[in-house]
Amino acid sequence: MKIATFNINGVKARIETLLKWLEESRPDVALLQEIKSVDENFPREVIEDLGYTVETHGQKGFNGVAILSRLPLEDVTRGLPGDDSDEQARWIEATVMGDIPVRVCGLYLPNGNPVPGPKYDYKLAWMKRLKARAEALLSEETPCLMTGDYNVIPQDEDAKRPEAWQKDALALPETRSAFREILNLGFTEAFRARVPGGGHYSFWDYQAGAWDRNDGIRIDHFLLGPECADLLKDCWIESELRARTKPSDHVPVWVELDA
DNA sequence: ATGACAATCAGAGATTGA
Numbered sequence: 069m070k071i072a073t074f075n076i077n078g079v080k081a082r083i084e085t086l087l088k089w090l091e092e093s094r095p096d097v098a099l100l101q102e103i104k105s106v107d108e109n110f111p112r113e114v115i116e117d118l119g120y121t122v123e124t125h126g127q128k129g130f131n132g133v134a135i136l137s138r139l140p141l142e143d144v145t146r147g148l149p150g151d152d153s154d155e156q157a158r159w160i161e162a163t164v165m166g167d168i169p170v171r172v173c174g175l176y177l178p179n180g181n182p183v184p185g186p187k188y189d190y191k192l193a194w195m196k197r198l199k200a201r202a203e204a205l206l207s208e209e210t211p212c213l214m215t216g217d218y219n220v221i222p223q224d225e226d227a228k229r230p231e232a233w234q235k236d237a238l239a240l241p242e243t244r245s246a247f248r249e250i251l252n253l254g255f256t257e258a259f260r261a262r263v264p265g266g267g268h269y270s271f272w273d274y275q276a277g278a279w280d281r282n283d284g285i286r287i288d289h290f291l292l293g294p295e296c297a298d299l300l301k302d303c304w305i306e307s308e309l310r311a312r313t314k315p316s317d318h319v320p321v322w323v324e325l326d327a
Numbered sequence: 328a329t330g331a332c333a334a335t336c337a338g339a340g341a342t343t344g345a
Contacts, residue, residue, distance in 0.1 A: 078333085104335065128335090130342090130343065181345070271345075
């Protein structure tokens with residue numbers, strides 16, 4: 069089973085890119101972030117025509133996540149538990165019914181800039197809720213993963229210019245510590261488990277020729293629960309997509325599971 | 328220190344992103 073995460077930066081602006089990618093790369097499951105669309109306006113029919121089930125959790129203008137799957141989905145839930153007053157659409161879950169069922173969670177973790185301020189407070193509070201949800205998922209003792217745009221640069225080697233991110237919400241010690249707390253519950257960060265060292269990125273800013281200079285950061289991640297980590301066959305970043313016309317500023321990250 | 332770039336909503340320019 070091949071699963072991809074992809075922050076598409078606007079599903080309506082990116083629909084041609086998305087359809088071409090789905091046709092060529094054929095993920096069994098795709099978890100999308102920043103659909104920037106309400107559910108009613110999501111272009112679901114053209115995606116269903118390619119054989120996908122479509123589940124969305126959108127909002128007006130910003131954020132929004134979705135799951136596309138060629139395998140049946142069960143028990144779809146929307147919204148990260150822990151704060152009923154949170155109206156931002158950043159979390160969706162479903163069980164993918166392959167040979168081995170896998171609980172998949174798609175997430176768009178808050179950016180958190182500027183620091184300090186309410187947006188950073190929201191990011192850290194959201195990560196606390198994420199940790200609580202992660203603990204609950206682990207207690208099921210069945211294969212699960214959490215993937216998406218974490219807006220976390222885990223280590224200096226995950227940025228071309230780490231010094232430029234030192235005081236940024238994506239790389240501050242408090243951010244990295246909150247991310248490690250979740251990992252330390254027993255999750256495997258799939259890419260890092262497969263590929264050592266730096267120079268691997270999943271986001272390049274549109275500005276200042278960042279792609280041409282390979283001035284990127286690695287912020288899109290797969291966290292696998294233990295039962296899922298045992299199924300891991302491979303993990304890679306599809307960086308070629310960044311070179312196409314009208315690209316997202318993120319590229320897809322993939323895992324292949326023996327499931 | 329700032330802006331560069333892009334998408335959205337709205338129908339100009341502010342807001343958000345990372």
